[in-house]
Amino acid sequence: MNTFGRRLTLTTFGESHGKAIGCILDGVPAGLTIDEAFIQAELDRRKPGKSKLETARKEDDKVEILSGVFEGVSTGTPISMIIFNTNQKSRDYDNVKDLFRPGHADFTYFHKYGLRDYRGGGRSSARETAARVAGGAIAKLMLKEIGIEIQSGLCEVDGIRAETIDFNHAKRSKLYALDPSKERAQEEAILAAKEAHNSVGGVVLTTATGVPVGLGEPLYYKLDAILADAMMGINAAKAVEIGDGVASTHLKGSQNNDAITPEGFKSNHAGGTLGGISNGDTLIVKTHFKPTPSIFQEQETVTTTNQPITCNLKGRHDPCVAIRGAVVTEAMMALVLADMTLLNMGRKMEHLTSLYN
Amino acid sequence: MNTFGRRLTLTTFGESHGKAIGCILDGVPAGLTIDEAFIQAELDRRKPGKSKLETARKEDDKVEILSGVFEGVSTGTPISMIIFNTNQKSRDYDNVKDLFRPGHADFTYFHKYGLRDYRGGGRSSARETAARVAGGAIAKLMLKEIGIEIQSGLCEVDGIRAETIDFNHAKRSKLYALDPSKERAQEEAILAAKEAHNSVGGVVLTTATGVPVGLGEPLYYKLDAILADAMMGINAAKAVEIGDGVASTHLKGSQNNDAITPEGFKSNHAGGTLGGISNGDTLIVKTHFKPTPSIFQEQETVTTTNQPITCNLKGRHDPCVAIRGAVVTEAMMALVLADMTLLNMGRKMEHLTSLYN
């Protein structure tokens, strides 16, 4: 239940304010050069406290590989990675110990399990996504070997929508903004919300290029369905679209179908999948993040004994979780695609016989 | 790869124009009264040819239980169900044998597997969803025993949106329309598209009431993530929303958080989940279906040897797949919830000890 994937599996552990978080990535083929600096760089893209747009919690997020790598290369055995927590302020959470923060998982964890680690949301904290990014980084190294590249950025913040898509700009942008002309307005919306002790939502666009035809295992491990699972499972995600997504609903079949030519598809309304299998075109996924539930306004809630109480949060929080969420969507897409490339190896008898004969 | 679920698993088989389709539902607890008439009634809601809004293919979709039920009651062993195909017209597909229909899985199946059963889309045909509905019907019988009820209907057709939600109306409506005042316009849009040899998209709203708090297994088998997987995996689905979904992105945190009172949540923007676990409120999912790719206009495509060719489809098709898709969303939600209720049984030591001591 804490494992993602089938052939390449990521199992994560850890709580926001425990000793450490980490993961075991199992199924990486032997012989992959493990670039630790790249893994750390990926974690740095996600780590908190890089700008005013993010939580003030400072975590170095230094990752350490404990197993599965020998002389710089993967051995085919499970790769375990650990990130120690260093900047916990558990006391910040004393005042939420006995109540449920609105919009958070406090209510459901407490009622499901009968108890909860209330410090920083415990297991439900977005901090756990660092382990996903570590695992996703190795998945990216795998994918790079076969020419797949994943990119992401914010295409919408607080309703302000990108009109042009520039992934190179997003890489340099504090808020991973895809449209340079909208970046300033988006940033201001975030800061305004922050000042008002409030928060805003955002939409992340994530794409993969170089995807071979054939990834995805119908009918119950389809590429698009598992991407939906992967993205919806990220903290604060509330909607996932593939290709034109919601907009395709308003088209006629004659407009939405992508015509095929000997050179490839003439359009990409489908977003790179047909029948749950990659069609070789760019994979396009949009993930919608709700506004951060942690706001610093008075909120109505109940205690763990169901008494009404007013909730006034302290602590350090992102005013727009979509920003750092973008890095997480890349990790999840990388994990999905790496898993699918391995599963797809057994699709034809000719591959089996060529490998063994 | 053709199995859905973990503790309650549905494995399906069968092609559109093969001998039969069917499924094995494994994990149903012993002692459930299996109401065969109800299962058949569910299949009848999905079966084709009920009105002009649907494909003209007539299939009785008579389901037969082969195992797992003894004297009318589930025994705890796998329940197998079979539906024979009776109204195949394979010849309709002779002309598509060597080309790829735009918007269909023809292209990806052929390139993935190196060959394909081209008759009616083979395995990728929406016909397979009959097996899901059969399995989902038994899941519904399970859920009924614990007070969970699932409903659905169309909240949008070709951009025409429901403003009121009336599930009782949807039950009687030919197009499962949720808003009686929009039904006629929606129907006309479908018929107009059909007459123009075209097709339209639609959006299905699916809800569950009576859901106990605690369903969903974080972090990688979350309720919302698995619902997203389940819905996105249905043929023609392109987007999934939980609760306010896309709209929540435009709210501030203070607007989107659902305040909690001793009597329950004051609003339900979340759509019944927090942290991937059900919160006891109504579960709300929206699934967006693209317009049917099968249209009767000339389309540009290529042959299996990548030569340009014009595609002119024959055959019988739904002008709006969202209609029958609604029934499938219910089945998938039922399968997810029944699976989750079983998984959730082991969440507390006190349940384990009370069961065994």
Added chain:
Amino acid sequence: MNTFGRRLTLTTFGESHGKAIGCILDGVPAGLTIDEAFIQAELDRRKPGKSKLETARKEDDKVEILSGVFEGVSTGTPISMIIFNTNQKSRDYDNVKDLFRPGHADFTYFHKYGLRDYRGGGRSSARETAARVAGGAIAKLMLKEIGIEIQSGLCEVDGIRAETIDFNHAKRSKLYALDPSKERAQEEAILAAKEAHNSVGGVVLTTATGVPVGLGEPLYYKLDAILADAMMGINAAKAVEIGDGVASTHLKGSQNNDAITPEGFKSNHAGGTLGGISNGDTLIVKTHFKPTPSIFQEQETVTTTNQPITCNLKGRHDPCVAIRGAVVTEAMMALVLADMTLLNMGRKMEHLTSLYN
């Protein structure tokens, strides 16, 4: 829970006296020629009633493929097979309806599930193994393409042990006897037990030749461990040995280690695995079957309300289940090896890159 394997999965359904038994085999690569006559021949080797050494129940065990095969070739979609029950005599079981037959699963099924299909043991009947043989036959077709051959035979009956191993003889022998010089004594032991309304045990030797080095996924999907699972899960199996097995316990390390030369291993005490991975030598497994629990002597037991009662069985039973069990061990070994060959495809980055670049 009714599914075996990970990448190639066999899911079975059906009860001894229900309408049908069958299976879904999922994960067969596309492009395998499906030789239906071979599948039927395998079922014929297992089917009951071929000689006085077996139960008198006559079942044709005609298998029908319902899906996953198009124009004689696998398509990569699930292959479903069905075998209708034709020779049930449910009345034979009226007298055991309310009691538990010693040595059978009646007691445990009833107490686990609270009810049971008592006719012929229901799901726990060895009849279900026909579905395994059907699935195993297709696995054998896969393995044949890469040069793996599986054979079996009885190396012991009622304590009478084979001293020579002749698989060709076993193929022609009514009791699949491996040692022609012991066959008569073994046959007489079975017939003597039958006449005395009793039963005998036996040991099956199963081997695979042509196994490539590298099959088996350490540490929790090892080849030897999964073979142990596969064999112990066959009805009436009580012990499984790999290679020298029990005998290796009595050797010194210097005797038991297989020396390695450039031409291969000098001995095969290991039985073809090292560290849970195939080493290229012949795979050797022994499965020990207890005497058939169905005997026609008076036995002490209790009713379903826990009252003492004397049990006098009627019906038709094998006096030595190991005979037909041999065919099932082959099927299980084939399923394990075919699964392992698929899993093993992703072990090295160089295979991944060569497949996709």
Added chain:
Amino acid sequence: MNTFGRRLTLTTFGESHGKAIGCILDGVPAGLTIDEAFIQAELDRRKPGKSKLETARKEDDKVEILSGVFEGVSTGTPISMIIFNTNQKSRDYDNVKDLFRPGHADFTYFHKYGLRDYRGGGRSSARETAARVAGGAIAKLMLKEIGIEIQSGLCEVDGIRAETIDFNHAKRSKLYALDPSKERAQEEAILAAKEAHNSVGGVVLTTATGVPVGLGEPLYYKLDAILADAMMGINAAKAVEIGDGVASTHLKGSQNNDAITPEGFKSNHAGGTLGGISNGDTLIVKTHFKPTPSIFQEQETVTTTNQPITCNLKGRHDPCVAIRGAVVTEAMMALVLADMTLLNMGRKMEHLTSLYN
């Protein structure tokens, strides 16, 4: 592939001479008091260097819990445990870097993955079993709450067989000997082999009392089959017996069937399972361990480039792996049973409805 179990899963990582070994145990119900001293005590029973009968490698095997426990109690989230390696002497392995030690996994790992961590066997080292013992200790804490107790001991060493079974004696014995009257001879056999630079095999008896009726999920997750998987997967195991096992093959049905009385079974040839489901009687499993492959005699082998070479091992090794293997069998049995108790919770509708209504 490095995960064991379905509902309660143990995922392990780590190599003999890497930084650390460890595990993630997922699926422990919330509310279990985690007795860290007990976990450490279990590890101490397995740790090396306690007597002359064991390897001289000294490892404290101090276990640290990183997650999943809050205020001394399990929270329902994954429990991660880590054990740092402190006494590696990697230089001991420089001389085996380029050759394959007979009887070891060197040959198969190298050929499967194309490279290997040669230090101490890397991942294939028995050192990994410390992680199993840590996970098994928590499984034992779960089982204790429902009255299940697991015990083990050596019933045979180098062919010297126990005639009486005394688990209390085994607990105090350096070699976990079950028969006090055979202990001395068994010990001397081990020491004699050690002095001769050789090794001996042994057989471990593992039992569970207090097992409720009903554990085991037919047909492909049977209790006995999964125990066989669990035990055969332990390093150096070559055979597994349930109940009378091999001996049952020599009995007649009338002798082997366990008669049933209102007070229970009159005998326990079956070893506590019928049809793969626990019958409430003592669970009895025997695991046969081959002699340690690491011996200090000259052995014939080949290099990684397939040249003949003489192998002379250095390093520190157990002359009889069955001793410490006994502790591992307990851990594996605990993991199997804890998993099965959770899976079994959903077997009847009445349990489902009572939990939710």
